[in-house]
Amino acid sequence: MSDSLDDRIIAALREDARLSSTALARRLGVSRATVHNRMARLERDGVITGYTVTLGEAYRAGQVAAHVLVEVEQRLTAQVTGQLGRISAVQALYAISGDYDLIVVLSAPSTGALSQLLDRISELRGVLRTKSSVILETKLQR
Structure with a gap:
């Protein structure tokens, strides 16, 4: 459980x-040992x-980013997630509710x-359909 200092x-x-x-x-106005212990x-x-x-931004400006909604055959979700995790271009992978099961960044x-990446994803065993959106501009990223 975190407290104010942790936050x-x-x-x-x-x-x-x-x-x-x-x-x-x-x-933060505390001792180095306190910070070290809290971080540990x-x-x-x-x-x-x-x-x-x-x-x-200079690096990202040379990249094309997209969000890809993926509907997965339920019994193959773990297999699809594992395969997506091995694709180095995948920056993030989220399980979601709704018509689709995953969002791939x-x-x-x-x-x-x-x-080519979108084709590769759509051809994975267990992927039923995809829907992609290219990111035009990042308004906020933390």
């Missing part, structure tokens, strides 16, 4: 995951599962490459 640590790391324990402690607990408890790179270097 402040998480918020600061979401802004800059490269902050050292010392810099984080200074920013947050990691151990699975609250923080990793630290990642956020790609800048893709990133590709060109529309041609994106088209």
Whole structure:
């Protein structure tokens, strides 16, 4: 269970995951040992599962991104999810409710490459249908 300090640590790391324990402690007005211990607990408890790179607009501008809705044959959901997870262009994968079962977030270097990825996904065993939307502009990303 997290508390206010945990939430402040998480918020600061979401802004800059490269902050050292010392810099984080200074920013939050607590000791470095407190920050270190809290972060270790947050990691151990699975609250923080990793630290990642956020790609800048300059890099993303050269990429074509899309959301793909995927309807899956129910008994093959685990197999389809595993196959999608092995595609490096898949940036995120969400299980959803409604007419479709999954949302796949893709990133590709060109529309041609994106088209090939969409074909590859639609041909996976267990995929019944897909519906894709190309992302034109990112308005907010945290």
